[in-house]
Amino acid sequence: MKKELSIILPVFNEKDSLPIMVRLLNSTIKFKKEIIIVYDDQNDNSVEVAKELAAELPDITLVHNNIGKGAKYAVEMGVRISKYENILITAVDEIFPIISVENMLNKLIKENLDLVSGTRYSKGGVRLGGSLIGAVLSKIANKSFYFLTNIPLSDCTTGIKMMKKSLWKSIKIDSKPIAWAFAFELSIKAYLNNYRIDEYPLKSVDRLFGGSSTFKLGPWVKEYLKWFIWGYLNIKKRNRNEKN
Ligand SMILES: Nc1nc2c(ncn2[C@@H]2O[C@H](COP(=O)(O)OP(=O)(O)O)[C@@H](O)[C@H]2O)c(=O)[nH]1
Numbered sequence: 001m002k003k004e005l006s007i008i009l010p011v012f013n014e015k016d017s018l019p020i021m022v023r024l025l026n027s028t029i030k031f032k033k034e035i036i037i038v039y040d041d042q043n044d045n046s047v048e049v050a051k052e053l054a055a056e057l058p059d060i061t062l063v064h065n066n067i068g069k070g071a072k073y074a075v076e077m078g079v080r081i082s083k084y085e086n087i088l089i090t091a092v093d094e095i096f097p098i099i100s101v102e103n104m105l106n107k108l109i110k111e112n113l114d115l116v117s118g119t120r121y122s123k124g125g126v127r128l129g130g131s132l133i134g135a136v137l138s139k140i141a142n143k144s145f146y147f148l149t150n151i152p153l154s155d156c157t158t159g160i161k162m163m164k165k166s167l168w169k170s171i172k173i174d175s176k177p178i179a180w181a182f183a184f185e186l187s188i189k190a191y192l193n194n195y196r197i198d199e200y201p202l203k204s205v206d207r208l209f210g211g212s213s214t215f216k217l218g219p220w221v222k223e224y225l226k227w228f229i230w231g232y233l234n235i236k237k238r239n240r241n242e243k244n
């Protein structure tokens with residue numbers, strides 16, 4: 001497996017965070033990579049900034065997601081035009097030590113994994129910033145899901161995930177395009193389908209450089225809870241069948 005990476009950045013009005021994330025990635029990554037910025041709407045304030053970045057720096061592609069609104073479809077659009085076999089999806093507003101990207105890729109390749117998920121909840125990973133309610137709910141959901149299912153990922157819901165493109169293509173994502181619920185679903189289905197998965201600790205700070213979160217309590221809780229229950233039941237069922 002070659003040390004090459006397609007980085008997919010879904011953006012929703014990220015004029016403040018986007019240049020910081022792109023510059024961090026561009027200046028620290030020395031292996032072959034491309035950065036794919038995916039926006040949903042022509043009027044999004046990231047578009048102009050992204051055009052300037054693409055004109056100034058190498059390996060940057062700006063693409064319009066014409067599949068449907070939401071990060072889920074933006075990632076799908078990014079994967080479709082990506083040129084490498086390894087992909088990283090990440091949120092542009094979450095700043096973490098960018099050296100972790102190379103460490104995650106080394107891990108993916110050396111250990112022949114299908115998915116390396118970031119974790120903010122174990123092995124020294126930390127989550128900072130963002131809204132208090134979002135942070136509390138995320139922590140409770142991930143800790144209890146880990147405890148109840150024994151899934152080897154302590155942060156199933158994080159959007160920072162590196163994987164082989166074949167994994168993304170083989171998993172059918174059914175979640176509604178609400179927040180990053182698809183990342184939770186992807187973690188569960190990768191585990192259920194016996195893919196080789198592991199995690200890498202990240203110290204991440206949410207919304208360090210402005211813009212605003214798309215967090216909406218009601219619909220988010222509903223969609224994440226749905227996958228929590230679905231995942232719990234299906235993992236239990238799988239484990240029961242394996243014992244017999
Ligand atoms: N293309 C696209 N990107 C989105 C959408 N919603 C959020 N994002 C991006 O997904 C990432 C995380 O979003 P954010 O609102 O910070 O979520 P939170 O941290 O969970 O509150 C950021 O890079 C956003 O710009 C969307 O509807 N479409």
Ligand SMILES: [Mg+2]
Pocket residue numbers: 091093094130206207213
């Ligand atoms: Mg955020």
